[in-house]
Amino acid sequence: MSQEEILAEKKKAIFESTLELVRENGFHGTPMSLVAKKAGVAAGTIYHYFDSKDTLIIALHGYLRSRMFKTMLDGDDETRDFESRFFTFWKKHYHFYVQNPNALYFIEQFVNSPYYERCPEKENDRCQNIIAQFLKTGIETGVLKQMNLKLMSILVHSSVVTTAKVSLTKKVEIGETELQQVAQVIWDGIKQ
Missing domain, CATH: 1.10.10.60 (Homeodomain-like)
Incomplete structure (x- = not known):
């Protein structure tokens, strides 16, 4: 080595x-x-x-976001229809959190802490940039409703986080059917 x-x-x-x-x-x-x-x-x-510990925490946040976004975008095919890309994107996001529960809990703590405010502006924007950019494309092409992009991004992301937490705590058994149903509800709410 x-x-x-x-x-x-x-x-x-x-x-x-x-x-x-x-x-x-x-x-x-x-x-x-x-x-x-x-x-x-x-x-x-x-x-x-x-x-310092602050530098470590902020660097770890960037590292986790990079891993998450790489996972979510791996194999994305922009020639596919937007709806199927949405479901793939949403489910990959969910699976990242379920397979990396420590990352989920870390990111949740991070964004609700003073560390988030200390994150360089570019890094904060990057945190939601991939989700927002994807959804922005849907809005601009008329596939998704005209809605405040930041709110739509939060809605989509929070649905992923909540579903992953429910699955991890075993409060409800989440199989492929349930996963598809939750993603479908979100899709139905934001599609044009």
């Missing part, structure tokens, strides 16, 4: 440990020393990558 790969693995271990600890203890209950211990790295190693 090259030195670059070793460093990348250490950074990934730091991120994964932070995710687990934040889910268990929240942001304030997750000191850098605990992250280092859980990740199996020296405290100095963390400070090699991140000069």
Whole structure:
């Protein structure tokens, strides 16, 4: 393994440990020393990558968003009809959260914390940009209703988050049929 790969693995271990600890203890209950211990790295190693816990938390948010958007857009085919793209997009978003529950809980805490306000403006915009850009295309082409784009983005994203949380907590069994039904309700609400 090259030195670059070793460093990348250490950074990934730091991120994964932070995710687990934040889910268990929240942001304030997750000191850098605990992250280092859980990740199996020296405290100095963390400070090699991140000069503070704030920097780590903001970087982790960007990392998670990048992974999520890559997953959601993987295999997207702009030549397909908008409706089928919407269902694929919505379900991939859902599956990302169900397969990465620590990411779901981290992102929820992050956007409702002062960290979100400290995120560089471009990074904040990027958080909703892919969803918004996709929906904007639907509005502009007349497939979706004329509606405040930000509100429509929030509606779609929150339906994904809520469905994933219900599934993860096992409050309701969510199979493919239920998943299709929820996505259909959202689609029916926003389509022209």
